[in-house]
Amino acid sequence: xxxADWPVVNVAVDIEKVRGQGEDSPPLSFFGPHQAVVxxxxxxxxAGNQPFEIDGxxxxxxxxxxxxxRSSLVEFLDAGERIEAASLGRLGGAFVHRxxxxxxxxxxxxxxxxGSTRRLxxxxxxxxxxERTRRRRWRVTxxxxxxxxxxxxxxxxxxxxxxxxxxxxxxxEERPFEDSPLSNAVSLDRPFALQLHExxxxxPFALIAASDGAYGYVRSPMHFEWMLRYSLARWPDASIWERxxxxxxxxxxxxxxxxVVLAVGFRDFRDLRRTMIADNRAFAATYIAGLRATGADAxxxxxxxxxxxxxxxxxxxALLPPVLENGRAHMCDPxxxxxAGPAGAARPAAAARPASGLxxxxxxxxxxxxxxxxxxxxAGSTGSKGxx
Amino acid sequence: MSMQGLSVAVDVVMCIDVTxxxxxxxxxxxxxxxRFHGDLVDACEKNDxxxxxxxxxxxxxxxxxxxxxxxxxxxxxxxxxAVFEESPFFELPRQQGNLAAFLDRLDAAGGGDxxxxxxxxxxxxxxxxxxxxxxxxxHVVVLWTDAPAHPIExxxxxxxxxxxxxxxxxxxxxEMWESGQGVTRLRGNARRLVLYAPPEEPWMGLVDQxxxxxxxxxxxxxxxxxxxxxxxLNGIAKTI
Numbered sequence: 213x214x215x216a217d218w219p220v221v222n223v224a225v226d227i228e229k230v231r232g233q234g235e236d237s238p239p240l241s242f243f244g245p246h247q248a249v250v251x252x253x254x255x256x257x258x259a260g261n262q263p264f265e266i267d268g269x270x271x272x273x274x275x276x277x278x279x280x281x282r283s284s285l286v287e288f289l290d291a292g293e294r295i296e297a298a299s300l301g302r303l304g305g306a307f308v309h310r311x312x313x314x315x316x317x318x319x320x321x322x323x324x325x326x327g328s329t330r331r332l333x334x335x336x337x338x339x340x341x342x343e344r345t346r347r348r349r350w351r352v353t354x355x356x357x358x359x360x361x362x363x364x365x366x367x368x369x370x371x372x373x374x375x376x377x378x379x380x381x382x383x384x385e386e387r388p389f390e391d392s393p394l395s396n397a398v399s400l401d402r403p404f405a406l407q408l409h410e411x412x413x414x415x416p417f418a419l420i421a422a423s424d425g426a427y428g429y430v431r432s433p434m435h436f437e438w439m440l441r442y443s444l445a446r447w448p449d450a451s452i453w454e455r456x457x458x459x460x461x462x463x464x465x466x467x468x469x470x471x472v473v474l475a476v477g478f479r480d481f482r483d484l485r486r487t488m489i490a491d492n493r494a495f496a497a498t499y500i501a502g503l504r505a506t507g508a509d510a511x512x513x514x515x516x517x518x519x520x521x522x523x524x525x526x527x528x529x530a531l532l533p534p535v536l537e538n539g540r541a542h543m544c545d546p547x548x549x550x551x552a553g554p555a556g557a558a559r560p561a562a563a564a565r566p567a568s569g570l571x572x573x574x575x576x577x578x579x580x581x582x583x584x585x586x587x588x589x590x591a592g593s594t595g596s597k598g599x600x
Numbered sequence: 601m602s603m604q605g606l607s608v609a610v611d612v613v614m615c616i617d618v619t620x621x622x623x624x625x626x627x628x629x630x631x632x633x634x635r636f637h638g639d640l641v642d643a644c645e646k647n648d649x650x651x652x653x654x655x656x657x658x659x660x661x662x663x664x665x666x667x668x669x670x671x672x673x674x675x676x677x678x679x680x681x682a683v684f685e686e687s688p689f690f691e692l693p694r695q696q697g698n699l700a701a702f703l704d705r706l707d708a709a710g711g712g713d714x715x716x717x718x719x720x721x722x723x724x725x726x727x728x729x730x731x732x733x734x735x736x737x738x739h740v741v742v743l744w745t746d747a748p749a750h751p752i753e754x755x756x757x758x759x760x761x762x763x764x765x766x767x768x769x770x771x772x773x774x775e776m777w778e779s780g781q782g783v784t785r786l787r788g789n790a791r792r793l794v795l796y797a798p799p800e801e802p803w804m805g806l807v808d809q810x811x812x813x814x815x816x817x818x819x820x821x822x823x824x825x826x827x828x829x830x831x832x833l834n835g836i837a838k839t840i
Contacts, residue, residue, distance in 0.1 A: 230647065230648075258838045261834050328810060380788060391789060393812060
């Protein structure tokens with residue numbers, strides 16, 4: 213049985229705050245022979261706001277990067293590659309070569325700005341693959357760089373399968389209501405890490421890949437889950453759910469926002485809906501109504517939210533991967549990748565330079581970056597995939 | 601379903617070199633300072649970022665040694681004691697008039713040799729009474745100068761008593777920025793620094809070492825090209 217035979221529900225949200233200038237790539241849903249993959253890429257608008265002209269169009273390096281990485285992933289999967297530990301080196305190499313081709317084609321628009329946070333074609337990446345290993349057993353593999361996330365959503369709740377790569381690790385577990393600058397993202401001028409996390413599942417589930425615009429403008433992780441639950445309960449089919457969820461995210465987000473859901477193992481949308489919203493009433497009573505009752509009292513709201521977060525976080529963080537460290541991620545140094553030759557020659561993870569520690573990340577390198585397009589193969593673009 | 605978005609409070613501290621060498625530029629810098637907050641709000645709105653509260657304060661700075669050694673000119677409104685001229689935070693747009701009045705009072709005068717006390721001004725900015733309101737904050741420091749800065753340690757002896765507890769050297773100042781040492785209100789995740797300064801030390805090294813810092817290498821007598829200015833504003837707005 214290939215992924216084409218799986219009954220899945222697949223919806224996607226793609227919101228550009230300024231039309232034609234969005235720095236998230238369209239979300240990706242890809243159905244290969246053995247793996248289904250969902251992915252989002254969020255070009256870093258602060259670090260990558262330098263404009264580049266490529267093929268007569270001027271966009272920020274952030275926008276070029278996110279779209280370039282998406283195309284690169286599609287080519288990677290079209291070539292029969294899988295998302296797994298053994299392929300991470302080749303995936304990182306493919307990202308670098310794509311950004312490098314962009315840079316070769318780019319006519320740089322003059323900019324004299326400098327800074328420690330400036331990056332050449334910077335973007336986050338969050339992707340997740342699903343593979344059926346037995347009749348009722350799936351392997352889910354999340355791979356990411358930066359603060360775009362992959363969540364697992366089951367009747368037990370929403371659980372991140374990725375841990376944000378941020379300067380202040382406290383915002384991940386203790387203070388999820390705050391934000392922090394990134395400590396890692398894909399770019400052409402700095403080494404970066406691709407982290408991997410696998411889980412095995414035996415019951416139906418939904419995977420969600422989301423940029424920070426989609427999850428970061430609700431008032432707590434409980435509100436993010438409630439947004440999913442409430443919208444799913446309210447709308448009778450997947451296409452309407454997709455539109456309404458997109459409208460809700462669009463109203464809250466103060467950034468470009470992308471999110472893609474892939475639900476696996478359910479008979480159909482009605483089965484998904486029935487399973488996921490069964491305890492909506494109890495969830496709302498526990499986590500939402502109490503917060504709403506605090507009204508405009510900011511101090512009471514903060515206090516109540518902190519108490520509820522302590523209760524919610526145990527399950528929420530049950531599948532959280534470890535902190536990014538050497539040996540737990542593939543380190544990808546663009547200098548070494550490009551020195552090794554064309555994309556096909558990129559080395560596997562085992563050949564990665566072992567001494568390349570996180571401390572080296574901030575070293576400077578001056579080069580240029582990427583191109584894009586490429587085959588779309590069996591990739592869905594934005595919006596929902598037909599099989600529901 | 602009623603779900604509310606996040607509120608973001610933004611504080612901007614503008615450090616302006618007001619020594620005599622800035623005379624040809626001071627009107628332009630003050631004009632930039634006047635328009636900066638409005639342009640920042642516009643850039644935020646263009647990017648659909650909502651700023652729930654915006655405050656701005658100004659710190660004019662000269663040279664500690666020159667101001668201490670120079671005989672007092674009691675007829676000048678900014679005599680030897682006024683090495684730093686600090687305003688409180690002004691709530692905008694409500695106190696726009698107060699901000700404009702403070703900027704109008706800044707004269708380009710004094711300073712002596714070319715390096716100035718820009719690093720001490722940065723330290724004062726970092727010690728501001730930064731907002732903790734809203735669910736997220738941004739603490740932005742913008743510094744305009746046409747000169748390098750004296751090493752901090754070379755000016756310790758000239759400090760008036762009120763500034764005795766400023767950092768002893770650049771390492772201490774770097775610690776203030778990087779780890780919040782000695783500053784209780786600055787939030788690490790909220791901080792941003794924009795330097796309009798010549799491509800000289802300490803500014804070049806500082807922007808390479810300090811996280812979340814941007815540098816526009818200014819040329820004496822020349823302002824910002826619109827493109828550069830827009831890029832800076834967009835860069836800040838997109839991190840709000």
